Amino acid sequence: MRYDIAIVGSGPAGLAASINAKIRNKNIIVFGNNNASTKLTKAPSIDNYLGFENLSGVELKDKFMSHIKSMGIEITEKRVNNIYSMGDYFTLISGGDMYEATTVVMATGVEYGKMLKGEEEYLGKGVGYCATCDGALYRNKKVAIIGSNHEGEEDANFLREIASEVYYIPTYKMINKLDDEIKIIEDRPVEIKGDNLANKLVLKNQELEVDGIFIIKDSVSPKYMVPGLEVEGPHIKCDKDMKTSIAGLYVAGDCAGKPYQYLKSAGQGQIAVSSAISYLDKKRIKN
Ligand code: FAD
Numbered sequence: 635m636r637y638d639i640a641i642v643g644s645g646p647a648g649l650a651a652s653i654n655a656k657i658r659n660k661n662i663i664v665f666g667n668n669n670a671s672t673k674l675t676k677a678p679s680i681d682n683y684l685g686f687e688n689l690s691g692v693e694l695k696d697k698f699m700s701h702i703k704s705m706g707i708e709i710t711e712k713r714v715n716n717i718y719s720m721g722d723y724f725t726l727i728s729g730g731d732m733y734e735a736t737t738v739v740m741a742t743g744v745e746y747g748k749m750l751k752g753e754e755e756y757l758g759k760g761v762g763y764c765a766t767c768d769g770a771l772y773r774n775k776k777v778a779i780i781g782s783n784h785e786g787e788e789d790a791n792f793l794r795e796i797a798s799e800v801y802y803i804p805t806y807k808m809i810n811k812l813d814d815e816i817k818i819i820e821d822r823p824v825e826i827k828g829d830n831l832a833n834k835l836v837l838k839n840q841e842l843e844v845d846g847i848f849i850i851k852d853s854v855s856p857k858y859m860v861p862g863l864e865v866e867g868p869h870i871k872c873d874k875d876m877k878t879s880i881a882g883l884y885v886a887g888d889c890a891g892k893p894y895q896y897l898k899s900a901g902q903g904q905i906a907v908s909s910a911i912s913y914l915d916k917k918r919i920k921n
Pocket of ligand 1: 642643644645646647648665666667670671672673674676677678679680681682712713714715741742743744852853854886887888889893894895896897899
């Protein structure tokens with residue numbers, strides 16, 4: 635099945651994109667999670683979202699989720715690892731699954747923290763962002779997972795079935811769902827070291843000799859997700875219609891640039907979908 639629009643991200647930008655696409659009767663798939671976004675659920679109080687005053691992030695998230703559910707929109711709880719432009723359409727890869735869509739709206743947010751020292755240098759050389767994609771490379775080897783959310787725990791359990799030893803370094807308050815054999819290390823990651831390939835994770839108080847390191851975060855830099863996409867630092871380059879350097883690919887929310895705000899993100903979600911629909915219409919007329 636080829637979707638009209640694949641929306642990647644379930645924060646305010648992705649959800650606003652999804653309701654607008656649904657209103658325009660488009661065949662969509664929305665990737666993310668049913669908790670919307672940790673950037674929503676972590677906000678103690680929100681006072682700048684038009685129409686609501688003195689609302690907690692969880693309350694705003696509940697309103698968003700109730701809105702999309704009332705419209706019959708479902709979130710596919712999967713992480714998209716790569717998006718490839720195939721010329722006429724896009725292929726989206728999530729672990730071992732593949733999806734096709736004629737247009738894509740990227741609403742993946744931004745990672746507020748900096749990259750770890752050595753992370754960029756060893757990316758693809760012993761450092762990865764997707765355990766289900768690359769886990770098989772570490773059969774009977776030692777791996778470390780730096781997890782910034784509960785998805786890291788799922789990835790650690792998955793790797794436990796393959797690797798000889800799995801270390802889990804949580805950078806968040808975890809509710810432990812890990813297999814007993816996984817070693818939890820409460821320490822702060824500082825640097826990744828290696829020769830040709832990464833082989834050491836330096837933590838504040840110790841060093842781990844490993845064959846591979848997975849870093850599981852809320853969002854990864856778009857340039858690693860979409861080959862050839864033009865970026866400016868952590869942001870995807872776009873015009874006022876939220877059009878990116880790749881035809882058919884649109885962007886919305888924090889990943890499109892500052893300011894980082896809910897209402898701006900939701901507004902851009904709406905613009906990105908309008909632009910995607912104009913693109914679909916033009917394409918239909920041509921064919
Ligand atoms: P996000 O909310 O970051 O959502 C992105 C979503 O995409 C996430 O669910 C993520 O898991 C998902 N995702 C990422 N990559 C993938 C992938 N590859 N595949 C599938 N899913 C993916 N702003 C305000 O206006 N007012 C406030 O009061 C306010 N308070 C804040 C308080 C805190 C503690 C924080 C952290 C932020 C606050 N902000 C506030 C900023 C606001 O949270 C962000 O600007 C907003 O959430 C951005 O929305 P977004 O949809 O672009 O991205």
